[in-house]
Amino acid sequence: MPPRRLDPRTILVQSLRGAPSLVFGIPVVLAWSRGEGIALGSLLIGMSVLVAIALISAWLRWYTFTYQILPGQIVIARGLIKRTRRSIPAERIQDVSIKQGPLSRVIGIAEVRIETGGGEADEGRLVSVSLPEAHRLREVIRSIRVGGTGAEASSEDGTAEAEALLFQMGMPRLLFSGVFNFSLVWIAGIFGALQYLEQVLGYGWDRWREVVGVAEQAIQSQLNGMVLLSVAGFAVALGVLAGVTRTVLQNFGFTLTYDDARFRYRRGLLTRSEVVVAKRQIQLGLVERGAVSGGLGWSALKVQTLGGGDQVSGRQELAPFARSHELAPIIALAGLPPFDRSHLKAVSGWHILRGLIGMVVLPTAILLVVSLFYPIAALLLVAMPVMLGVALLRRRRHRYGLAATSLQVTRGVLVRREWTVPYGNVQSVTVRRGPFQRLVGIATVRIDTAGGSGINGPRVHDIEDARAEALVRDLIQRVEALRTSTDTDPA
Amino acid sequence: MAFEPVPLQPLERGYLRVLRIRSALGWLIALAVAVAVDVFLHWRTDISPGFVVGAVGLFGVVSIIFLVPRRWRRWGYAFTDRELHVAYGWFTRVYTVVPVSRVQHIDVSQGPIERSANVATLILHTAGTENSLVALSGISRQRAEDIRDVIRSRISDAPW
Numbered sequence: 173m174p175p176r177r178l179d180p181r182t183i184l185v186q187s188l189r190g191a192p193s194l195v196f197g198i199p200v201v202l203a204w205s206r207g208e209g210i211a212l213g214s215l216l217i218g219m220s221v222l223v224a225i226a227l228i229s230a231w232l233r234w235y236t237f238t239y240q241i242l243p244g245q246i247v248i249a250r251g252l253i254k255r256t257r258r259s260i261p262a263e264r265i266q267d268v269s270i271k272q273g274p275l276s277r278v279i280g281i282a283e284v285r286i287e288t289g290g291g292e293a294d295e296g297r298l299v300s301v302s303l304p305e306a307h308r309l310r311e312v313i314r315s316i317r318v319g320g321t322g323a324e325a326s327s328e329d330g331t332a333e334a335e336a337l338l339f340q341m342g343m344p345r346l347l348f349s350g351v352f353n354f355s356l357v358w359i360a361g362i363f364g365a366l367q368y369l370e371q372v373l374g375y376g377w378d379r380w381r382e383v384v385g386v387a388e389q390a391i392q393s394q395l396n397g398m399v400l401l402s403v404a405g406f407a408v409a410l411g412v413l414a415g416v417t418r419t420v421l422q423n424f425g426f427t428l429t430y431d432d433a434r435f436r437y438r439r440g441l442l443t444r445s446e447v448v449v450a451k452r453q454i455q456l457g458l459v460e461r462g463a464v465s466g467g468l469g470w471s472a473l474k475v476q477t478l479g480g481g482d483q484v485s486g487r488q489e490l491a492p493f494a495r496s497h498e499l500a501p502i503i504a505l506a507g508l509p510p511f512d513r514s515h516l517k518a519v520s521g522w523h524i525l526r527g528l529i530g531m532v533v534l535p536t537a538i539l540l541v542v543s544l545f546y547p548i549a550a551l552l553l554v555a556m557p558v559m560l561g562v563a564l565l566r567r568r569r570h571r572y573g574l575a576a577t578s579l580q581v582t583r584g585v586l587v588r589r590e591w592t593v594p595y596g597n598v599q600s601v602t603v604r605r606g607p608f609q610r611l612v613g614i615a616t617v618r619i620d621t622a623g624g625s626g627i628n629g630p631r632v633h634d635i636e637d638a639r640a641e642a643l644v645r646d647l648i649q650r651v652e653a654l655r656t657s658t659d660t661d662p663a
Numbered sequence: 664m665a666f667e668p669v670p671l672q673p674l675e676r677g678y679l680r681v682l683r684i685r686s687a688l689g690w691l692i693a694l695a696v697a698v699a700v701d702v703f704l705h706w707r708t709d710i711s712p713g714f715v716v717g718a719v720g721l722f723g724v725v726s727i728i729f730l731v732p733r734r735w736r737r738w739g740y741a742f743t744d745r746e747l748h749v750a751y752g753w754f755t756r757v758y759t760v761v762p763v764s765r766v767q768h769i770d771v772s773q774g775p776i777e778r779s780a781n782v783a784t785l786i787l788h789t790a791g792t793e794n795s796l797v798a799l800s801g802i803s804r805q806r807a808e809d810i811r812d813v814i815r816s817r818i819s820d821a822p823w
Contacts, residue, residue: 478790599765599791603666603758610756615666620791629793641668644760651762652745 173312175238175249179281182300187223187230188275239298241312246286248296260296264288267434267448268310272303274442282306286313287448335429335436338502339491346423349493350416352465354408423492430505435490449488453477455621456630457508457592458487459499466588473499475506478623503592509578511590516571516580520614523570523634527563529608532556562586572632574646577654579619581630591630595650597621603640615640619647666758669748671739677780678801679735684776686731690723740799742810747787749799761797763817765789771807783807787814 237250246265249257266287276282284306286296301309341349424441433451438444458474465471473491490502503510536556543550562585569588572581579593602618609615617632617640632643697719705712734753741748750758770786777783783804787797802810 598762599789600759600761600794600797602760602794603756605666605756605758607754618793620789620794622790622792637666641666645668648746648760648762652764 173241175240175247177238178234178298179300179302179305180234181279181281181302183227183230183234185275185279185281185300186233187226241309241316243316246296246313248298258296260286260288262313262316265296265313266450266453267436268306268313269445269447270306270310271445271447272443276300277442277444284309287450335431337427338430338435338505339426339428339494339498341423341426341493345493346420346426347416349423349465349470350419351412352462352470352493353415353419354411419492426492428490428502430502435502435506437488437490447488449475449477449490451505451507453623454506454508455597455623456594457503457506458628459503459511459590461588463586465493469495471496471499473502476621476623508592508594509575511580511582511592512573512575513571513582515575516573516582517639519567519570519572519633519635520639521567522609522612522614523567524564526608526634527566528560531559531563535559570633572635572643574643574650579630579647581619581632583631583633589628593619593621593630595647595654598647598651601644601647603644605637609634613637617643666756667739667750668760669741669743671741671748671750674735674738674740674801675780675782675803677803678777678782679732681776681780681782681801682731682735683727686727687723690719690727693719693723735801738801740802742813744813747797747799747810747814749797759794759797761787761789761794763814765791766814766818769811769814771804771811773804785810 232252233250236252236255238248240247240249244262245259246262247257247259249255269285269287271283271285272281273283280303281300282303284298284301286298288296298309421441423439425444426437426439428435428437430436435449435451436446437449438446455476455478458476460472460474461467462470462472470493472489472493474487474489476487490506491499500510536553539549539552543553565585566583569585570583572579574580575592577594579595579598580591581593582588582590599620599622602620603615604618605615613636614634615637616634619630619632621629632640635643694716697715701712701715704710704715737751737753737756739748739750744763746760746762748758748760750756767788767790769788771783772786773783777800781804782801784798784800785802785807786799789795789797799807
């Protein structure tokens with residue numbers, strides 16, 4: 173195949189995308205005109221010059237960017253003065269992801285990303301090709317990809333049908349899941365403001381009472397309550413609406429399919445994306461249960477992958493809102509063992525005390541001091557009973573254990589998380605002991621994995637030194653045993 | 664130091680000198696700032712000159728003589744042919760274990776001060792995110808190279 177260029181419409185889209193940055197040029201123009209304004213003619217000339225520059229540079233970028241599919245590799249060349257030629261070997265290609273933003277959907281082009289295990293996200297990105305070309309590319313790349321089963325050969329445009337459908341979200345479930353997506357923080361904030369308002373209003377009503385008279389006291393207190401209730405209702409409705417909107421935009425038409433050791437999910441209302449997660453890229457599995465939805469039996473399955481994906485956290489959601497029995501087959505296909513609670517061990521009782529100090533005592537003290545200067549800060553004390561509950565429950569909800577092929581950790585009071593880290597994906601183990609932890613003889617064990625950020629990682633907090641020692645020893649031993657016994661280690 | 668799954672080795676004595684020189688360089692910069700502050704204070708108020716410089720200098724001397732050796736003593740490492748253990752930290756103790764099989768590549772580096780003390784820094788890169796590189800400073804160059812060679816042979820033995 174000869175080198176190809178991107179779709180010519182890229183020029184238009186790219187220069188349109190650059191248009192908002194022209195706003196920064198306005199002060200320059202104003203400064204240049206010394207505040208006297210510019211004649212319409214010269215303004216038009218100036219604008220057309222700018223537009224021309226934008227178009228020409230977009231055209232140059234389009235003209236110099238080529239991609240070429242060769243036997244065994246894909247070559248992407250770019251740059252006018254400094255030419256860059258990047259070749260991606262076929263065996264490193266996992267699959268092809270296709271993404272369409274709102275504008276792209278209108279004019280029928282798509283962004284194609286050639287997924288490789290690791291590296292930068294932009295590594296194999298073709299900003300826009302026509303949609304048929306995107307599908308053709310995927311077919312061609314799949315056919316040259318070595319390591320795929322030869323039996324695949326789905327040359328006709330029927331890939332989606334050939335794949336096994338694992339999980340799908342219909343509209344009712346989508347809307348239902350959105351209801352649980354409201355932000356608790358937001359609600360808390362609104363209620364905090366409400367309480368403040370009540371004080372203000374209360375003072376106002378007192379004044380009114382003096383003016384209007386005692387007779388209407390009953391009506392007023394009722395009115396007050398009604399105002400309060402309606403504001404509260406409004407806050408909840410707003411939170412729910414925001415949650416539903418966000419969920420629908422993000423997960424509209426969510427479909428997860430599986431074929432040839434690769435998951436593929438499609439989702440999105442305005443920005444439609446199609447993302448591929450190769451099984452061997454999966455570093456760990458994470459099941460999340462929300463505070464309310466989890467209690468009703470709903471959970472989300474995420475996997476952490478090495479490179480790729482369109483989610484910032486490095487975690488991909490394979491099923492955003494599903495029942496446990498729906499998740500089980502997906503987890504099995506991902507090569508992860510099921511989460512086995514029966515083998516898990518509890519952490520030290522000091523975990524509660526540390527939570528009490530860090531989440532209740534210290535914040536309360538700080539808030540009290542701050543509220544001496546800014547009384548509004550005292551409103552945040554409302555959150556303290558919740559924090560107290562979280563602190564008291566956190567030990568019960570935090571357990572860990574070494575299963576046959578994976579480390580399993582569960583943690584979290586409001587949002588409950590269950591991590592499954594196959595031993596082959598443990599990169600290093602770190603034990604941290606702060607001053608208080610050293611004093612009482614406990615330690616926190618952090619397990620480092622590839623591809624994810626540290627927050628919400630599979631950490632084991634506050635276990636006794638001896639147990640931490642045993643955990644580290646056993647864990648490392650298993651990592652190494654796996655290393656020497658098998659030769660199909662997915663690094 | 665209650666947490667010690669394997670017996671740890673201290674760092675080279677020579678590294679203490681490296682740490683002291685580095686610390687001294689840092690304090691020299693602080694001292695230069697202190698001189699400027701001193702001059703400024705003396706110019707604007709009637710604080711006698713040498714007040715800030717004296718405090719900073721005293722702190723620096725105390726730090727170089729007493730605190731740096733303390734920090735040095737907190738470091739420990741062990742290489743067991745299968746994993747590297749590194750421990751450090753005074754306020755928060757940190758103990759990291761890197762299985763050799765997880766190492767992506769290895770660097771041995773030696774700065775000018777380190778070279779004069781004949782110590783080197785061994786840096787292990789893993790695919791992880793939080794600990795993508797684990798650095799062990801203050802071991803002899805020979806030791807660093809030995810560890811590197813063992814790890815390298817183990818990585819190239821790898822069945823893939």
